[in-house]
Amino acid sequence: MELGKNISTLRKEKGLSQEKLAEKVNVTRQTISNWELGETSPNPEQLKLLSGALGRSIDELVGNDNVPVLKEECGDNTKAMWKIYIGFVVLCGTIAGIWSFSANRFRHDEMRLIVGAGMVAGLCLAVVCHNILKYLKDSDK
Numbered sequence: 001m002e003l004g005k006n007i008s009t010l011r012k013e014k015g016l017s018q019e020k021l022a023e024k025v026n027v028t029r030q031t032i033s034n035w036e037l038g039e040t041s042p043n044p045e046q047l048k049l050l051s052g053a054l055g056r057s058i059d060e061l062v063g064n065d066n067v068p069v070l071k072e073e074c075g076d077n078t079k080a081m082w083k084i085y086i087g088f089v090v091l092c093g094t095i096a097g098i099w100s101f102s103a104n105r106f107r108h109d110e111m112r113l114i115v116g117a118g119m120v121a122g123l124c125l126a127v128v129c130h131n132i133l134k135y136l137k138d139s140d141k
Contacts, residue, residue, distance in 0.1 A: 002063035004038040010054040010061075011036075024053040085126040092122025 011021050011032075018032040025032070025046055034040040042050055051058045058064075096118025100111040 003041060003061060004036045006056075006061050006063060007032070007050065007054070008036040010056060014054060016053075021050075021053060025049040081130065084130070085123065088122040088126035088129075089119045090122070092125065093119035096121075 007021075011018070016024075018029045018036075022029045022032045025042075026049065027046065031040070035042055047058050047061065051061060054061070093115050097111065097115040100106050100114040106114065
């Protein structure tokens, strides 16, 4: 079973004994041994704990081959995209805030609404830019 082999390999890479891993996952050493031998399998809650203790996703632990497919669809730049989205939101919200403050004719609650509207506009702008770039990337293929 691939799961047992993966648990054993990752445990050894981390320099953990079966006892130490068992402590982290709240099971006995014998349970870890049974998992590694493929005699039993961890339940979903134990898989989550194993994932954290071994520093790998559950998909990697169980040998799910769909992980690379998901990475190809989403790209490896998901974190970068979130930074771009947040950047647009902050930029547009800041511009709206500065404008509403400098206009010197709005109450504080109105200024908060204007900043919020600016942030929403920034998010919309980020989505539009993302989709344009995605379209251009896809049309190159």
